[in-house]
């Protein structure tokens with residue numbers, strides 16, 4: 001079964017845990033790592049002939065257009081990860097629309113692709129911000145992968161459908177592809193995800209989760225990763241025990257775990273796994289080649 005691999009293309013100073021310590025006014029003065037870290041991801045995917053959806057932060061597209069063009073040229077889908085990496089539920093609908101439109105323009109300017117797949121920063125489409133889906137549909141997005149159907153202090157919609165489903169909005173339908181979870185006994189749901197769960201737990205945790213989703217649920221799993229998670233040398237900016245644990249633990253193990261994942265499972269982009277939801281304005285990554 002073909003699973004979804006998604007890469008949130010951002011710098012090591014963009015995660016919410018880090019933004020609590022480093023605000024946007026300092027971003028331009030920090031040592032950049034995104035080109036180096038993304039090359040590690042691209043080379044790993046090339047070695048295994050795997051494709052992914054890269055959810056590109058507009059801020060990154062504005063500063064590293066060549067990097068975004070290179071990702072598209074290699075045949076990966078170019079999606080959108082907002083412009084400034086702000087939590088959706090912390091914005092007004094007007095602010096969210098402006099941020100999304102600015103991100104789409106930056107991505108189009110960088111590589112000529114109009115993204116139709118969206119991922120919110122820190123999975124911040126929750127019950128408080130479901131209005132964002134209508135704005136995304138209005139902006140031309142046909143796929144969203146921003147809902148984590150778990151309970152978490154910062155994100156998640158417990159009880160939300162665990163597999164891809166088409167949601168109706170007043171501006172049209174949008175395919176929601178939630179982050180991978182497994183069903184436990186007594187109605188409980190556990191995150192599989194990728195990211196921190198891949199870093200913190202043994203390889204077999206993520207692998208068993210994907211296997212269960214593929215064989216028991218008979219559905220693709222949607223896994224995510226950030227380029228900075230393959231970069232053990234990244235500057236540690238997050239403060240506090242929990243933030244540092246969530247952000248930096250297990251960094252040195254991710255490269256080997258990802259190699260095993262793409263060897264054991266087949267991965268591709270949202271566009272490949274859900275081609276019927278391409279939308280009228282889709283421009284595939286290949287169009288940039």
Ligand SMILES: [Zn+2]
Nearest residue numbers: 008010121122
């Ligand atoms: Zn992010």
